[in-house]
Amino acid sequence: MTKPFGRPGKPGPAPQADKRDRYLRLMSQGMSNAAACREVGVDPKTGYRWRYGRTVVDRAGRERVYAPIAERREDGGLSSRFLSEDERIAIADLLRAGKTLRGIARELGRNPATISREVRRNSHPRTGKYHPFYAQQRAAVRRARSKDGKIRRDPELKAYIQQRLNQRWSPEQISRALRDAFPDESERHLAHETIYQAVYLTHRGGLDRRSGGLRTGRQARRPRRHADRRATRFIDPGTLISQRPADIDDRQEPGHWEGDLILGRGNRSAIGTLVDRTTRYVVLLHLPDGKSSEHVRDALVHVFADLPPQLARSLTWDQGSEMSRHDEFTRATGIPVYFCNPASPWQRGSNENMNGLLRQYFPKGTDLSLYSAEDLAVVAAELNDRPRKILDWDTPAELFGKLIATL
Template identity: 40%
Template sequence: MNGYHAVNAQAMYEGRRAIHRKLVRHAEVRDAVLDRLKAGWSPEQIAGRMKLEDHPVRVSHETIYRFVYSKTGRALGLFRHLPEHRRRRRPRVGRKPHAARFSAENGISRRPGTVHKRMEFGHWECDLMMFRKEHGHANVTSLVERVSRFTVTLKNRDRRSKPVMDALIDGLAPLPQPARRSITFDRGTEFTAWAHLKAGIGVATWFCDPQAPWQKGTVENTNRRLRRYLPRQADPSAFTNRYLRSICDRLNAQPRKCLGFRTPAEVFREKLMEIARGGG
């Protein structure tokens, strides 16, 4: 039967698009993306890491999002591995820009070389570990000191920025000032109250470039270690402070090759002793 048929035309259009989608055409790339999604990486982290590693076939974070919300992605339930766990993607037009909430002077490009090269103790990286939506808004802050790789975790009832910053203030305030010089964040909305943190304990704040949370790779790598004990499907409201401390104690007692096989706890303690002797 001749003529234009909307249903058939749409099916042909979708078929033509599928032929050219990298995640459909390249199975090895698709498998790598799926593995990292299931490991808790965001599409931005995956795309950024592929660019950093100079993969011969790379995909953008937008391509990954489209695949997640495609018929194939929905059938696989891939949205459950995203930080927000939304069944449907929000319209791009309706998303609120967050760039104005972060000062350009606090961009990671302005961060001193002594921080970037791990030449100075007391500089931290911070992230929020999220869990499945059915467990509510509770989450866990992960903090890692860049020189020693010393890890701290903190409980949060929700993602509101000021309470998250209050928890950081309470957690870091007991340390001497040279042990809490700065914190590097990504540009998540939970970190928009950075001025409150700075006013509270005088810590400097730095922010990754937009859609580049991999620039705080130390805490991202630590999150993967923590996921062994804090899986995404767990209920974070059930975590006790004692349990979180025990996890950190375990990680901080493991020797690291990057530390000459010393432990983060040993290096952190050594640096605190140097500060106490007036060498900070």
């Protein structure tokens, strides 16, 4: 028997409003965004936009703000994702009875993190005890306050952060610098995640990511993904990284460098990059005549000839064909070369990180042959003058300069 014309063979998708309501219920139970979206049948990005809203820029440059989904039910009551006054009374009673936070969470059907956060944020600041009606009052005040965020409400703070974003500082570097810039104003000490959110949620933070700032240039956050793998192109791998002396791995001794090329448009131009594993000092190789093995060899010999022997101990490189004359480089300089395993760029992680930073100056698809040696020196100097968390907020230039002075 044939089906009547136009009748679907299976039920259609659930209405979007029903999906949003179910998503909110799952999130209130402590489920992660990814898991809740999987249950509801939507993309994780959709769930993120439901919770935090989004800003869309049209072709004319106008911004349209889509607010987060409503926190209140149609009948005017508070959404179930918030703790109610009855639940706060139950929390106080169970705490007095000696129940653990996890036990209270099981009793109320809530996530343990929800109960822990509630007790931590809404206990009395002087006594440290949890009073349900006081907690309810604090929660109501917090919910009613401005959602613009600290950065939008503080023009001086916003200008300070925007200036450093325009200078290509990372949010974590800015977060650290705020403590020195405003030592006696703890309300201006922000976590780097706060700055990230102010950049990506412009209706809350008001920061402009298009005039500078985040090196990725993304319009929205995205989850991490596996790095693209590439096949080995180096026929004779030379000495592999597994044979590299163990004292190089601990990064205590300067002079052990990691290197690679960043490629320009059509892979026809390149810039060589070198990073010292200890100080994170960067040197850029000017390759105006090409990126063949001869050109790379000569550029490396020239750079290392200007360094003291104590700062030119070894070089670790990818298995690219540009290093096929590594043996000639070693004979000319006395510096051994070690090669990463195939498809393992993480084995020279400092250099990979630096190459990512350099893409802010030399975007993919750029003709790198247009840059002079002076241009590369300016970029290297700017990178070396940035404070680095891994260096306890010293700069690579400071540490490398001290080493040169002692030698």
